[in-house]
Amino acid sequence: MQTATHATPGFADQKPGTSGLRKKTRVFLTPKYLETFVQAIFDATGGAAGRTYVVGGDGRYFNDRAVHVIVRMAAANGAARVIVGQGGILSTPAASHLIRLRGTDGGIILSASHNPGGIDEDFGIKFNMPNGGPAPEAVTEAIFARAKAAGDYKVVETGDVDLNALGETMLGQMVVEVVDPVADYATLMESLFDFAAIRAMFAGGFRMRFDAMHAVTGPYATEILERRLGAAPGTVINEVPLPDFGGGHPDPNPTWARALMEEMMGAGAPDFGAASDGDGDRNMIVGAGCYVSPSDSLAVLAEHATVAPGYAGGLKGIARSMPTSGAADRVAEALGIPAFETPTGWKFFGNLLDAGRATICGEESFGTGSDHVREKDGLWAVLLWLNILASTGKSVSQLLADHWARFGRTYYSRHDYEAVDKALADTLVADLRAALPGLPGQTFAGRAVASADDFAYTDPVDGSTSAQQGIRIGFEDGSRLVLRLSGTGTEGATLRLYLERYEPDPAKQAEEVQDALAPVIEAAEAIIGITARTGRPTPDVIT
Ligand code: G6P
Ligand code: ZN
Numbered sequence: 192m193q194t195a196t197h198a199t200p201g202f203a204d205q206k207p208g209t210s211g212l213r214k215k216t217r218v219f220l221t222p223k224y225l226e227t228f229v230q231a232i233f234d235a236t237g238g239a240a241g242r243t244y245v246v247g248g249d250g251r252y253f254n255d256r257a258v259h260v261i262v263r264m265a266a267a268n269g270a271a272r273v274i275v276g277q278g279g280i281l282s283t284p285a286a287s288h289l290i291r292l293r294g295t296d297g298g299i300i301l302s303a304s305h306n307p308g309g310i311d312e313d314f315g316i317k318f319n320m321p322n323g324g325p326a327p328e329a330v331t332e333a334i335f336a337r338a339k340a341a342g343d344y345k346v347v348e349t350g351d352v353d354l355n356a357l358g359e360t361m362l363g364q365m366v367v368e369v370v371d372p373v374a375d376y377a378t379l380m381e382s383l384f385d386f387a388a389i390r391a392m393f394a395g396g397f398r399m400r401f402d403a404m405h406a407v408t409g410p411y412a413t414e415i416l417e418r419r420l421g422a423a424p425g426t427v428i429n430e431v432p433l434p435d436f437g438g439g440h441p442d443p444n445p446t447w448a449r450a451l452m453e454e455m456m457g458a459g460a461p462d463f464g465a466a467s468d469g470d471g472d473r474n475m476i477v478g479a480g481c482y483v484s485p486s487d488s489l490a491v492l493a494e495h496a497t498v499a500p501g502y503a504g505g506l507k508g509i510a511r512s513m514p515t516s517g518a519a520d521r522v523a524e525a526l527g528i529p530a531f532e533t534p535t536g537w538k539f540f541g542n543l544l545d546a547g548r549a550t551i552c553g554e555e556s557f558g559t560g561s562d563h564v565r566e567k568d569g570l571w572a573v574l575l576w577l578n579i580l581a582s583t584g585k586s587v588s589q590l591l592a593d594h595w596a597r598f599g600r601t602y603y604s605r606h607d608y609e610a611v612d613k614a615l616a617d618t619l620v621a622d623l624r625a626a627l628p629g630l631p632g633q634t635f636a637g638r639a640v641a642s643a644d645d646f647a648y649t650d651p652v653d654g655s656t657s658a659q660q661g662i663r664i665g666f667e668d669g670s671r672l673v674l675r676l677s678g679t680g681t682e683g684a685t686l687r688l689y690l691e692r693y694e695p696d697p698a699k700q701a702e703e704v705q706d707a708l709a710p711v712i713e714a715a716e717a718i719i720g721i722t723a724r725t726g727r728p729t730p731d732v733i734t
Contacts, residue, residue: 193348195267196344197345198342201227204218206331209535209678210679211316212315214313215311219257226260226346230264230345231338235330235337236296236334238269241269244273244298245281245293245297245298245319246274246275248281248301249283250280251302252434253301257316258301259351262352266362276370276371277372278354282411283470283472284376284569285373287319288564290319291322291564297326299316301314301315302317302469303315308436312435318331349362352367357371377419379564380571383499383575386419388581389581392581399463400464401465401466402428402443404436406469410430410432441469442557443557445475445482448466451464452482462478462586463587464477471568486601488572489559490594490598498582498583499578501563509530509550509552510553512539514554521599525598534660535556537566542653544562545652556605560572599693599694601692602691603689604733607733608725609685609732611686616686619686620662623662624662627645636713636714638670640666640667640718643665646663647660669693672689672714672715
């Protein structure tokens, strides 16, 4: 078998964002583009010689071709073994688990997460470390430094290896091991949750709907919910993964999972609804007639986690991203455990989990997870909710009402303005940043500003720092707004405005969220002027 070395000019745009390198699929189809980034991963992490990697992706358009390229490049670079999900498929949490379970040197995950797929949509690639988590910034910077420089890449010149048949084959000196993408993950879930209790709840007539959004969780959810837990056939819908996600936007939020929302808000709604995203790491939770905001979901999961066998020993700490509401902090306080506030991006939880300082983590962006893997995990959150519902015998709305009565309610919403002109968005953020020192003491739309800063983070484990992670403005009544630019978009800029207001009085906890937040929304427009400056009358997405 021939190993070929090809020159690459390097690509100046291969800087990884919040979660790996994401681009339009056609950019990835540029000759040598994928190869340059893969070689950069190997080179920037000490070379592939003798190493073992997990490889797989969410099945979106180009996943199948890209997996073959990576396998051939790993062989050419001297890797000892690649462990590939059958058909090139692995959900992101399942890949994270495999990396840890098999003690590999890391993994390459192909996904653009919740972004649409197809030749005219998005594709992505990222490297995960031996701990199963996304590469930290120092590593992604090193990958970028290598990728943008001219150099060369290696690939074996051979036909495709069969990635559909389970088992091992040789590619030159390298073992290609094709594994069932679901089995090990399902076993892990069985070890964490009380499957018997959940099974009994389903047997008792509990009804659920899980929308896999034609993305990667279809096979996982069908196996776990319908086969192992006995949920009624048809519980999992849109369960066949498609390269273009059926033309949909595989993002589990009220906007993109509208059909599920309508069913859950309608008459005769099932007891519990959930959805997951393109690569299976996000989740949305809905009860009958009752949407659970991701920040509340994190807080409720943390409050009740010990009902699940995997967490019966208690939690070590709770971590949330800065724009996530403070609801989980109040649970941590009540439990007497530390609460951590990190920048947006799951990778920032890695050190806290590895150091045993946090057990459960969550983000407002529909991500929740724990120390069982080093990615957020959509089905994990769904199963922990099911375990809590089974163990407490309460409904979703009752659990929420009880939680708010005990801890107070944080009304919370995120307003996204998508595909905004990049230069305009940058100026808007720069202007706000420049205005920050003068804001405290001023009053906007009747609200006095108490604090205004740009979030900077120092990792408590390794001391690394990250600056400019989101502008936060706190008001004297405790309400807050945060503005940051998304790091995961592929078109123009996405402005994210996060709004929250704390309400301790149980008599005032049943308002419509947007109404409850109206004064904060008004203050945000008075301070930042998104509508005035972009001409956008309303957000594109409201969570
Ligand atoms: C991905 C990351 C999350 C992050 C989310 C939103 O899902 O894994 O950690 O919260 O994107 O990021 P963005 O930069 O678009 O707000
Ligand atoms: Zn995702």
